[in-house]
Amino acid sequence: MASRILITREGKRYFVKDISKDYHMEYGFISKVDLKKKQGQVKTNTGTELGIFEPSFSDLYRKIKRGPQIIARKDIGFIMAETGIGKNSVILDSGAGSGALCCYLANYAKKVTAYEIREDFLNISKYNAEFLGLKNLTIKNKDIYQGIDEKNLDLITLDLPEPWNVVEHASKALKSGGYLVSYSPTIPQAMDFANAILERKDFAIIKTSEVIEREWEMEGRKVRPKSRMIGHTGFLTFARKI
Numbered sequence: 001m002a003s004r005i006l007i008t009r010e011g012k013r014y015f016v017k018d019i020s021k022d023y024h025m026e027y028g029f030i031s032k033v034d035l036k037k038k039q040g041q042v043k044t045n046t047g048t049e050l051g052i053f054e055p056s057f058s059d060l061y062r063k064i065k066r067g068p069q070i071i072a073r074k075d076i077g078f079i080m081a082e083t084g085i086g087k088n089s090v091i092l093d094s095g096a097g098s099g100a101l102c103c104y105l106a107n108y109a110k111k112v113t114a115y116e117i118r119e120d121f122l123n124i125s126k127y128n129a130e131f132l133g134l135k136n137l138t139i140k141n142k143d144i145y146q147g148i149d150e151k152n153l154d155l156i157t158l159d160l161p162e163p164w165n166v167v168e169h170a171s172k173a174l175k176s177g178g179y180l181v182s183y184s185p186t187i188p189q190a191m192d193f194a195n196a197i198l199e200r201k202d203f204a205i206i207k208t209s210e211v212i213e214r215e216w217e218m219e220g221r222k223v224r225p226k227s228r229m230i231g232h233t234g235f236l237t238f239a240r241k242i
């Protein structure tokens with residue numbers, strides 16, 4: 001189904017899921033005839049001008065179904081930049097959860113496989129992968145603590161209660177120089193994971209970081225950090241297979 005994004009000059013976005021009918025919003029409505037436009041501007045019946053375009057990946061991503069808590073985009077961006085994944089990368093992610101991380105990775109990588117132990121979350125992540133049109137992402141109903149089928153991987157990402165249970169399996173599945181990245185909301189989890197890596201000879205520990213994003217208000221001379229921000233999401237620990 002064709003969809004559109006409408007955007008105000010202040011950056012407020014509206015996702016029009018179905019362009020076959022008029023779209024009603026706080027500024028009146030945009031007629032279905034105008035919604036056929038793929039670029040430029042449209043006017044509501046009350047005269048408000050809005051930008052119109054086809055949704056990008058990140059516009060669609062904001063509309064995904066939510067099951068378990070998803071990884072924030074600031075953390076996803078950091079994982080991608082640190083590991084340098086790209087169009088030739090083969091990746092494994094677990095647990096898939098809502099599919100936020102594995103879908104984002106699949107938008108950049110060659111092939112992504114994700115494991116999810118719970119069937120209800122498997123269905124949510126599969127729904128999201130289809131909604132985003134990702135053909136290079138396979139989501140399996142599997143317990144990663146039991147092992148990893150895939151071999152020669154460039155990156156394994158973990159968002160799990162006990163990531164240290166995966167280190168041995170990851171060692172067999174990663175290629176030399178491949179990355180193992182674990183995301184944990186609490187320090188005891190990050191600590192136990194880092195110590196599990198440090199005990200071994202087949203991994204090098206790179207670093208543990210948290211990413212803090214502070215948004216600013218930019219309006220005339222009212223230029224200052226916004227009063228509200230997300231205080232904490234999670235810790236990211238990076239290791240490399242030797």
Ligand code: SAH
Pocket residue numbers: 068069070071094095096097098099100101102115116117118121142143144145159160161
């Ligand atoms: N990173 C995901 C969210 C993951 S939430 C996102 O961005 O959307 C953690 C998920 O791990 C949950 O869905 C949970 O069911 C799953 N999980 C927990 N233990 C697991 C295991 N042993 N194998 C596979 N998945 C597991």
